Amino acid sequence: MKPIAFDELKNKSIKFIKGVGESRRSLFEKLDINSVFDLLTYYPREYEDRSKIKNIADLENGENCSFEGTIVSNVNEARPRRGMVISRVTVQDSTGRITALWFNQQYVRKALLLGENYIFFGRIERKLNKLQIVNPVFEAGSSEVMKKSLKILPVYSATRNLGQNVIRTIMQEAVRTLDNVQLEDMLPEDIRSRHKLAGLKESIRQIHFPGSAEKMQEARYRLVFEELFMLQLGLLNYKSLAVHKGRGIQFGKPREMEAFITFLPFKLTTAQQRVLEEVEQDMESENVMNRLVQGDVGSGKTIIAVIALFKAVKCGYQGALMVPTEILAEQHFKSIKPLFQEYGIALELLSSSLPKKQKQGIFDGLREGRIKVVVGTHALLENTVEFQKLGLVVTDEQHRFGVRQRTILAEKGQNPDVLVMTATPIPRTLALILYGxxxxxxxxQLPPGRKPIKTYSVNEAMRERINNFIREKVMEGRQVYIVCPLVEESEEIEAKSAVVTAEDISNNVFRDLKVGIIHGKMKSAEKDAVMKSFAAGEISILVSTTIIEVGVNVPNATLMVVENAERFGLAQLHQLRGRVGRGGEQSYCVLFNQSKSQVSRERMKIMSQSNDGFVISEKDLEIRGPGDFFGTKQHGLPELKIANLYRDIEVLKLAQNSARELLETDPGLRGNLRLKQYLSGYFGEKVTLS
Incomplete structure (x- = not known):
């Protein structure tokens, strides 16, 4: 039997799994499951432990569990209102009684027979000191069925028309396909042995259909370790490449530096001075700088980059500042230009929307060295962009760029220094590992004079009061953001859209006020025109999607209203909130929360109580389940499918140490070629190992 690597199953379509026809294939596609590999790595979000039967007298309020009992009443049906049927029955064992009830599931009337025995599973509730179970699953209590029923069952994130039973059945078929396959384990044998890791095939089987809680934990530990090991191996590889690729540029100490810093329209905070010293030390050493400057919204990271660019230019080099959006690029360009003009530094703005002739002029200027600093978007990564002497690369809002993207830009120079900035605060221990x-x-530290933004979580009952507050702020001469999760209405997602909201408020609630709209589907010229108009105070209320999340700076905007706030991550809400509070006036953020869930209420409470991005990011990590942290894809990292960066921090450290040791003993992974190949696929790009 020829061994195959797990990732080879990416090439096998899900349609080859028994039970997956064309209609189901398209449903699985909605869950981003296209291949057998995608299906097998679609891990359960939780489990139902039906393996232990409890006596009715021992059932506790709020627990999910199984019990066995006899039906001692006929199924009673009540119709409290049109469209609702409640089916109710009494179940008894030798220790007590419980009421089972179902909403709009009339099949139970024929399915449950008086005097027969059944096994039930569900959530127990105690109402008026009486036990009840709502919408339980049940099966006839014969010994044959009991064997089938009493298991730990996986629970998956589902979609409409693709429920748990269907996913479980298809998953069983997928797991069964591994029976006749020799699955090649990518983790080196000594690492598996040292950390007592279960085999890959058995781990996949046990993570989906565990034989016991212990076996599920062993499987999870193995898969979490592998996921984090691959993540660290890729990150440490990038770092080792940066260290080993030769000497960096040893920048000098230009005499104009002190005057330039004094010339700034504000005094640097103590924290900014400390970080600037660290950056300067890096630039003046012979090693290549690879430094992340992390700071909360409004902490003043950009000026550190501007000073570093000034230093690079005054030492005879060119600099590049790459940002994720054209709006932010233009904003940086406008704020930096007057500072550099005073010293005769040629600065240009490059974006994909510029006319061809203008772009060509910038290409020529960079190649010939006439343009000293360029601010641009992803357009800087194009092959047509060449520098005469690139010395410093700065990427702003690093979470919007991949690791590889900043490497591409750096490769346009001869070992230039790299400075990376992010306003997504991550707890320091985690940052050291995530940005390995x-x-x-x-x-x-925030600049002096910044007032904390007052944040309130409200529901629809407060709509009129909030609308009055919006009008009050506009009458005071202030401006307002209204942020929606969608651009246009969607049949599948119940949430406010920017287009419909803008239309509604401009025609009804605020028809006497100037309302603007901006979203990602608009052309660049349209977006620029709207932002210019808002910045100039010509638009009072700007309805937007998250396109304004990063860097947009309109100090006169003092109120932000976020629709369907429950649909955003905490880190994203914090970023959005940072668009207000940029002037001296008191600013406000109103979060409309349409969800009644406990988790959602908890998240809104955190936003209302804290303006500290680091506290918020810690809480975000704590309450999120396994999976994508702040959208790790946005961090330029592979998506985490099973690891939880908060709960699994200890495993993360072990994985990092193992990855570091492996690269020390086998720097180019020459003794682990399949692992090297697998790593490339894991990062979704070519991973070069020296």
């Missing part, structure tokens, strides 16, 4: 390829500086 970077040294880290933190600006942990």
């Amino acid at each position: 390829d970077l040294d880290i500086s933190v600006i942990d």
Whole structure:
């Protein structure tokens, strides 16, 4: 039997799994499941432990569990209102009684027979000191069925028309396909042995259909370790490449530096001065700088980059500042230009929407060295962009760029220094591991005069009061953001859209006020025109999607209203909130929460109580389940399918140590070629190992 690597199953379509026809294939596609590999790595979000039967007298309020009992009443049906049927029955064992009830599931009247025995599973509730179970699943209590029923069952994130039973059945078929396959384990044998890791095939089987809680935990530990090991191996590889690729540029100490810093329209905070010293030390050393400057919204990271660019230019080099959006690029360009003009530094703005002739002029200027600093979007990564002497690369809002993207830009110079900035605060221990390829500086102090933004979580009952508050702020001469999760209405998602909201408020609630709209589907020229108009105070209320999340700076905007706030991550809400409070006036953020869930209420409470991005990110990690942290794809990292970066921090450290040891003993992974190949696929790009 020829061994195959797990990732080879990416090439096998899900339609080859028994039970997956064309209609189911398209439903699985909605869950981003296209291949057998995608299906097998679609891990359960939780489990139902039906393996232990309890006596009715021992059932506790709020627990999910199984019990066995006899039907001692006929099924009673009540119709409290049109469209609702409640089916109710009494179940008894030798220790007590419980009421089972179902909503709009009339099949139970024929399915449950008086005097027969059944096994029930569900959530127990105690109402008026009486036990009840709502919408339980049940099966006839014969010994044959009991064997089938009493298991730990996986619970998956589902979609309409693709429920748990269907996913479980298809998953069983997928797991069964591994029976006749020799699955090649990518983890080196000594690492598996040292950390007592279960085999890959058995781990996949047990994570989906565990024989016991212990076997499920063993499987999870193995799969979490592998996921984090691959993540660290890739990151440490990038760092080792940066360290080993030769000497960096040893920048000098230009005499104009002190005057330039004094010339700034504000005084640097103590935290900014400390971080600037760390950056300067890096630039003046012979090693290539790879530094992350992390700071909360409004902490003043950009000026550190501007000073570093000034230093690079005054030492005879060129600099590049790459940002994720054209709006932010133009904003940086406008704020930096007057500072550099005073010293005769040629600065240009490059974006994909510029006319061809203008772009060509910038290409020529960079190649010939006439343009000293360029601010741009992803357009900077194009092959047509060449520098005469690139010395410093700065990427702003790093979470919007991949690790590889900043490497592409750096490769346009001869070992230039790299400075990375992010306003997504991550707890420091975690940042050291997540950004394993970077040294880290933190600006942990806001400029003086910044007032904390007052944040309130409200529901629909407060709509009229909030509308009055919006009008009040506009009458005071202030401006307002209204942020929606969608651009246009969607049949599948119940949430406010920017287009419909803008239309509604401009025609009805605020028809006497100037309302604007901006979203990602608009052309660049349209977006620029709207932002210019808002910045100039010509638009009072700007309805937007998250396109304004990063860097947009309109100090006169003092109120932000976020629709369907439950649909955003905490880190994203914090970023959005950072668009207000940028002037001296008191600012406000109103979060409309349409969800009644406990988790949602908890998240809104955190936003209302804290303006500290680091506290918020810690809480975000704590309450999120396994999976994508802040959208790790946005961090330029592979999506985490099973690891939880908060709960699994200890495993993360072990994985990092193992990855570091492996690269020390086998720097180019020459003795682990299949692992090297697998790593490339894991990062979704070519991973070069020296």
